[in-house]
Structures are given as C-alpha cells and as structure tokens.
Amino acid sequence: MSASSVRRLGDLVKLTSGQSPSGFSFGAAGSPYFKVDQLGKSTKYLTSAETPYISDEVPVVPPGSVLIAKRGGAIALNRVRILNEPGFMDTNVMALTPTHELETEYLFYWLSYRGLWDIADVTSVPQINNKHIIPLQIQLPGKREQRTIADALGDVDTLIASIERLLSKKRDIKQGLMQELLTGRTRLPGFSGDWQTRSVGDLAQVRAGGTPSTSVPRYWGGKIRWMSSGEIHKKRITEVDGRITDDGLRESAAQLLPVGTVLMALAGQGKTRGTVAVSEVELATNQSIAGILPSGTHDPEFLYYNLDTRYDELRGESAGDGGRGGLNLTIIKKLRVLMPGIEEQRAVSGVLRDVDAEIGTLTRRLESARNIKQGMMQELLTGRTRLVSEVAA
Secondary structure: OOOOEEEEHHHOEEEEEOOOHHHOOOOOOOEEEEOHHHHHHOOOEEOHHHOOOEEOOOOOEOOOOEEEEOEOHHHHOOOEEEEOOOEEEOOOEEEEEEOOOOOHHHHHHHHHHHOHHHHOEOOOOOEOOHHHHOOOEEEEOOHHHHHHHHHHHHHHHHHHHHHHHHHHHHHHHHHHHHHHHOOOOOOOOOOOOOOEEEEHHHHOOEEEOOOOOOOOHHHEEEEEEEEOHHHHHHOEEOOOOEEEOHHHHHOOOOOOEOOOOEEEEOOOOOOOOOOEEEEOOOEEEOOOEEEEOOEOOEOHHHHHHHHHOOHHHHHHOOOOHHHOOOOOHHHHHHOEEEEOOHHHHHHHHHHHHHHHHHHHHHHHHHHHHHHHHHHHHHHHOOOOOOOOOOOOO
16 A cells, blocks of 8 residues: 655645636626635536636636635635636635646545635634645545545445435425425315314413523522423424423423423524424423413324424514514414314324424434544545555556
C-alpha cells in the first residue's frame, strides 16, 4: 500500500474567485454563471439546469472544479458543489480546480467533511479567501485510493438519496390520506352515516399547565415528567427532559395529564405556537401548553391528526394584534371539529398511525445512513482507515 501524505491544499488546486454579474450580459447562449444561491439547488453536481444565467462573455473554470461559498450565510450551510461543465460564478463563490494529483470527488468530500464554517473567518461577515484555503493540510493518498474512497462515499450518498425519496413519497401519501379521511371525502369500508361538527370544548376538558417556582429546590428533580413547549415538536411524546416533585405539582398550577392527551402549544419561539402533539405517557406541562384530555366522545388520535392539519388556522386564531399573540383556552374550546362516530374515528387514526410508523422507520434508516457516512468520512478522509493496496504505475 502506498504512503498517504499530508499536503498543503494550495499546492494541489488552482483558486479562482468569481466576478460581479454587472460585468456581463446574459442571454440564451454561452456558459452557465452561478450565483451563490444556485449552489443550494443541487446536492453535489452543478450544471446549467441549476441557473437561469447564461453568457458567452464570462471567463470559465473547467468542469471538475469544486465550487464553494466564500461569503455570507451559505458558508454556514456548507455549500460545496462539483461543476459538471465549463462555467463561472459571482463574487460570493470560489472555484478550486484540482491538479493532476487530486481527484475532484475526493476534494469534494474532503471539503464537505472539513466544513466551510471551520475554514472561514467568522469574526464579522463569514468569508473565505485564498489565505484561508492555501495553508489547509489535506490527507492525500494515491489517486486510486482517492477514487475508491470517493466511490464508497458516493454509494452511501446514493443510499441516502433513495431513502429521502421514499420518505418524501410516504409523507405525500400521508398528506393525501389526511385530506381525504379527516374530511369525510373518502370513507373507509364498512362505514356510513353523517359526520357531525363538534366544538373541542364539548368533546373534552381543556387544561393549561404551570411551572413550579424555580427558586424552590424541593419542587424540582422528582419523578413526575414535566414538559416545556419546545418539546412539542417531538409530536408523539414518549419522554421529556424535565422532572418535578409531588410538592412541585401540588403547589403550582401544573396539572398531571393522562396518556392520550392532545397537547397544543399556546406560545413559544418560532413555529412552536399552534403545534400539536399527543402524549403517550402521563406528564405535566408548563403554562405555554394546553392539554385536551381524552374522553369517551372522541378518539385522541383522530383529534390529534385533525388539529395537526390545521396549523396555519391555529396560528391565525391567535389572540393579539395581527395574530402575533398567543392561543388560549377559550380559543381552543371554540375550535370546531368535523368528525364521524367513535369507531370510524379509531379506524381513520389507525390508518394514519400505520403510515406514521412507516415514516418513523424510514426516518431512522435515514439517520443511520447519515451517521454511517459521517463515520466513513472520519476514517477514510483522515487516513485512519485505508481501503486499497495500490499497484505502482
């Protein structure tokens, strides 16, 4: 096996910085010109299909060059792409054209693993210049091993992409099922009869949570689960971070909510307000979450799915100027829900839960594949693990 050496990246690439689009005319013929935003329209390779800007006036860098974001927020997004045809770019993009010693795909994966944010000067506006690239130390095996490493990582990328496609398709199927089954447009076999519109307040009790005083140590660290609004994005709540004591529950506004409670964020940062979840364990919550308790008149899963499809509506129902305030118990109790009999509710929610289970399985497979790729990059791009014995040319 040939030696793998550590080399200065500046000795292995030609660096080219982009130019402002104001210096060129664009039309229907010529070479593609990429602004930094276009780097986000692909996952690996860049072609003229990713940009509307074509010009016969631009200088070009050759195909096989690796384009990276060199300024702004795209650095944090780690925008690294391979140019698949001659093209050029704006001032926020830099091209690294490999010499004969360095394989393009190996360079792509190495930069992706190294991370643009760690390379950049981030003291003010993040930026990468020649002085940041030239001194970088890269582990460089022979070209055959570079190709083998890139092929192995490419195979994992193919697997990841296939899982992502399946996951997207399954989510689209779920969305279609929800639109049909939760509205009564499509009925499951064996069910008939009219649906009724009920208010949430008629269906069940609605309660808000509370937070024990943080200045009283005996309220905290007990065995009672206590959920904050930020955890509502878990959707199916099987565990939470917080714990309070019996004293904390008894001497505060917190209330113990049973399994099957539909939870709704009344307030919270970003997209939290209006998000719903369902509890699969007994728990208490803070005051920014309301709980719709289970009852004999509705299936909690059906109600959860119904409200989950109405996120935008719930945001619009928020109290306060322009809907910028929060939801409250009065608003929630007045929400109207179209629903069939309890048995059909259970049948509908059963179908949707089965799809959720499939989505969960695919999500775990995707996470596993991404973790495998990360582990492979840590081993293969640092020289810790070698793949092939090279035959001398």
